[in-house]
Amino acid sequence: MCTGINRTPESMGTPLSLDLKEIKGMRFFDPHIHMVSRTTDDYQAMQEAGIIGLIEPAFWVGQPRTGIDTFKDYYSSLIGWERFRSSQFGIRHYCTMGLNSREANNEKLAEQVMELLPHYIYKDGVLGIGEIGFDDQTALEEKYYRLQLELAKEANLPVQVHTPHRDKKRGTTKSMDIALEHGLDPSRVIIDHNTEETVEEVLERGFWAAFTIYPFTKMGNERMVEVVKKYGSERIMVNSAADWGISDPLAVPKTAALMLKMGIDKKEVERVTFYNAVEAFSVTGQLSVDVLNEPLKIDAEEKFEGNTVLRGGQQPKRNTESIIIR
Incomplete structure (x- = not known):
């Protein structure tokens, strides 16, 4: 585990009850979540919890891809079907495009991906290059x-x-060193999956510090509360990185609720769960607070290449009060 902390259910104490009343009316933006691996129930729950926008970074799919066409189909889904699926629940979907660090170690395929990427990075909905960097810190990854x-x-x-x-x-220090070596402005670089041992250097060097609230293996949100208490909210953002593993697509609103409960000022909570991420990824002009403030019109009759999530004129609502399914 990346934290080096052996967290067992027995060692984690009595959990607080799930009560999102404190964040009712707040808006959230999750700048790192892998929705291709999530269900429509997740989209519904996210919308109900106040998430109005998200970024889906290109990543691996749990097993190595075997050919360039699988990358083509995956990248196309991020700017096509997945963006449409998200819109049917009133959530604006964006993505970042890149060759992930795990599959960078397949040099033959990686070369083909590098030729492919320029055809996707200028598409609507693409806000950056990502997620890229290091896994085992090999020469090919670099x-x-x-x-x-x-x-x-x-x-x-x-x-x-x-x-x-x-x-x-x-690995975090090396990632920043190389970015500076290539002349990148730190304000254009979001360093993700931070912990207490990396955050101070990331902030001191002028980069954005993103924290992933992910059960057992990354950051818990109680620790995130302490980070914000110590370092404030400037250039800090929270994400879920929810994927096919044991993860939580409501990590951002849940963390906001906990921060408020623990006495962090609401304006600071809004910065780390909404405004900072929007600012960091606003370079292309596609993302802004004004854009997010415009409600998405949900048209149950709209289709993407002949397909829709809302079959038969369904509405993007679920009945959580009854055992009856109609």
Whole structure:
């Protein structure tokens, strides 16, 4: 585990009851979540909890891809079907495009992906290059991290950096060193998956510090509360990185609720769960507070390439009060 902390259910104390009344009416933006692996129930729950926008970074799919066409289909889904699916629940979907660190170690395929990426990074809905960086901190991971930093410079896009789960502090420092070596402005680089051992250096060097609230293996939100109490809210953002593993697509609103309960000022909570992420990824002009303030019109009759989630004129609502399914 990247935290080095052996957290068992027995050691974690009595949980607080789930009560989101304190955040009723608040808006949230999750800048890192892998919705391709989530269900429509998740979209419904996210919308009900106040999430109005999200970013889905390109990543691996749990097993190695075997050919370039699988990357094409995946990238196309991020700017196509998944964006449409999200809109049917009133949530604006954006993404970042990149070659992830795990699959950078397949050099033959990685070379083909690098040729493919320029065809996608200028598409509507793409806000940056990501998530890229280090996993095992190999020479090939560094090679393709550097190449993608140059691609980001050429396209004038921000970069979403995946920091390694193992030897995190060294990998985080190395990621920032290389970004600066390539002439990137730290304000255009989001360093993700921070912990208490990395945050101070990230902030001191002028980068954005993103924290992933992910059960057992990354940050818990009680620890996140203490980080904000110590460092404030400037250039800090919270995400869920919810994927196919044991993860929580409501991590951002739940963390906001806990922060308020623990006495953190509401304005600071809003910065780390909404405004900071929007500012960091606003470079292309596609994302802004004004854009997010415009409610998405949900049309149950609308289709994407002949398909829809809301079949038969369904509404994007679920009945949580009854055992009857109609």
